[in-house]
Amino acid sequence: MLGLRVIDFSTLLPGPLASLVLAESGADVLKVERPGMGDESRHMSEALFAMLNRGKRSIALDLNTPKGRDAALSLIRDADVLIEQFRPGVMTRLGLGWEDLRQINPRLIYCSITGYGQTGPLASVAGHDLNYQAEAGLLDSCHGLPHVLVADIMGGAYPAVLNILLALARRDRDGRGCHLDVAMADNVFPAMILDLAERGGAGASQVNRDFFMGASPRYRLYTTRDGRRMAVGAVEGRFWARLCELVDLPEALRDDRRDPKATADALAQRLASRDAAQWDAVFAGHDVCCNQVKTPEEAFASPHFAGRGVFSHSVLAPGRSEAWPALPLPLASSLRDPERIRKAPALGEDQGHGWLGNV
Template sequence: MTRNQAPVLPLEAGTLPLAGVRVVEFCQVAAGPFCGMLLADFGAEVVKVEPREGDSLRQWPPIRSGFSENFASLNRGKRSIALDLKNPDALELARSLVLEADVLVENNRPGVMQRLGLGWDWFGARKPSLVYCSISAYGQTGPRASEGGFDLTMQAAAGVMSVTGEADGPPVKCGVPVSDFTAGLYGAFSIASLVARVRAGGLGGQIDVPMFATTLAIAALQTSEYFGTGDNPRKLGSAHPRNAPYQAYRARDRWFAIAAGNNRLWQAVCDVVGTPALLRDERFANPSLRAANQLALKDLLDPLFAQRDAADWLADFARAGVPCAPINGYAEALADPQTEHLQLVRPMTMPGGTDSLTVVCPVRLDGQPLPVDTRSPALGEHESELRARVRSAPASDDPIAPLREFVVAMTKLVERSDDEPTLIAEGRELLARLVARDDWLPAAFAQPDPRHYRQYLLHADPLERFSVVSFVWGPGQKTPVHDHTVWGLVGMLRGAEMAQRWRREPDGRLVPDGEESLLQPGQVDAVSPSLGDIHVVSNALPDRPSISIHVYGANIGAVRRHSYDPQTGQAKEFVSGYSSATVPNLWDRSASIRSSTANAGGTGR
């Protein structure tokens, strides 16, 4: 490693970009499972919820020792639970799994999840941070939304089959299920994008991935050709509409392909083949002319290529710098030295214990392959574990568990770093998770006062490195113009807030600076002296209270701050104090422990 090179740390599952992200997948066959597998490859924990009979892909051959190789290739690294979602108990379990997760991905027909009670309409209000991704044939809305579809029909409807195959042949689909996997890729990319938004303090949301649309979207060259000419693109076999020679040719023993996409490569082809006269032929003077006359060009090259074996042509073209390749089967492609170098093929143990192989994630991070978990789950393999996890989740006798978990996480954060940008960035993510649900704030700390807003202390770090408060607004209430002398984070729990920044004029007056900003449930904003933060905050709702949760980099009730007279700019020092008569004891879990002990047959004191 040179002095200027950054150290390369070994990749481990816990350091992958999506580590800590929980995904619940309600998917079958290809598009949705492929999406879920991509998320698992990058570190997410993916729970696959299957019907009692299992994902239908489990029945696809080849079957070895009772388990499908096809299923294993798209479901590695996942956990499986089998549920009859029409059963109320199973539905409640599925909902609980989603409510403790970050992402839901499903590939049912539109309306199915809603009818089951698992739609975005049910989860959106209860968990605003949830990323909800639906993959379907034609999308969630529109004249064809109710139609189903498979890869074949999507390739047909979206135009792929019209440009695939020989010019005089029947319609041909792409041999790889491109529509399925394109939708899965768009789904995974969109999910990762919204997860990044949530981690930055924003809301989750609903993602609609129509296979028809994603298949059209990757046909950018074909659709732009139609927009530019008004003509439907044509089938050309392996040839290219704008370049030649750029297709498959038959040598003496087998097929191979060359791609001479510019004049320099065309000259190299002529040098290798020994046809300098073609360089002077006006029909082939530039890429457009060669494409227009590619049938004539092919007729000239075919007899020459048939005189030698493909390996000889490929060696000569490679030395000349012409992109070329044999037409491999998958056996040859998997045996390619580059496949071995990239470590694409890894051992895989099937659920029944049979050893096999699989192609893993092709992407490298920092020059290293991802540490992919190649094992696929047996049907319902993790049901006991997942049911136990839901049962052990904080129950109603521990209502402030989310707050306690937040305090523990913030304490670990301030112990690890005192860097303000780090505290704001990572604290923002923690606070976003806390305010994503509105079922934990005790009623005593949510009471408005008709005279003025209230600031209830929820927790003060013993070393005063941070404090947590609930800010409760009555209708129409607002703060004076004030500043912040320590960093802070504001997460909207209930209702909405408006914030208006102010700036100082040369004559000392304070005037509004820019537009008011609106903070809605689940959203998080930051304040800090380094942001030049002088502002007024108000309840955005004229008819009901609003509540936000604030985290400050000190014991905020004891911090000296300033309020300002906007007309003169004169500052007046104040110390806010707290409205709390009591503070919740975050550490007393005796009631929940006693309850669990009693349920287990234990005795009290």
């Protein structure tokens, strides 16, 4: 990614996370922020802003003024990638839409991240992660609010990176840029593969969605004596058979197809007879696909993740001396540029530097 220039007009999470992946792999990422205000995440959480914007540069431009627009155009002429997260039509009204910019930079990869896409009845509707999950049907199987931002991250940021990289690879062949329409609600559907498979046509072999939703004793959570939980994912027969042996489940109940509820109740009683740590000791060294549900704090301190270097680097917020753990990203270690990920920029601190000229 060395030499790749990315200009990022996005705020909050999806777009900044996408450009963070590019920055960590060595791209030169420039945040274009509102004067005085900047990215909204600056005011929500210093740690959140620092985690999402380390290794980037920042300038402040008022895009509603001719001066600000002209400055943006001068930057875009030399950019490889543009990321924006406004509602459809906003960049066009500012004179910075795809049709405008392809005239001055035909090699530009222009990535638009929105909730519902550039077209369709919901294109202009406001929303956030919860709304996109609700519209796509993902929340139907949830009880209460989800604790993960599926639409923002898996539906927005990561598909944006994927499509940008594919577009850059195609540009290497034909020299042409393109407009990428990344819709978070659309991209939630791959996470619903079980629901989609269950809708197979007549005669098709279908997947039992309910199996993975707690209907089977082999795939659910069980509470231990000390109030912790064990995650049983013993889908395959060999794992299930070994688990039944180790917990001493009655032989008559090990065939969970006969009476799944009775088997589940019996397994629940067995696992409730000991503390979680005791079961961890029983299962150690055995392939049973059963482990204790960790708290986030326990996971962050896990020797496994520490040994893999998942939390091995840190980030500094503007004006702060204490560091926070950097946000782990799905990048192979050989693709990371560790010198570029330590510090998040102060608002407008890079005005007039580097490839920015006198902007």
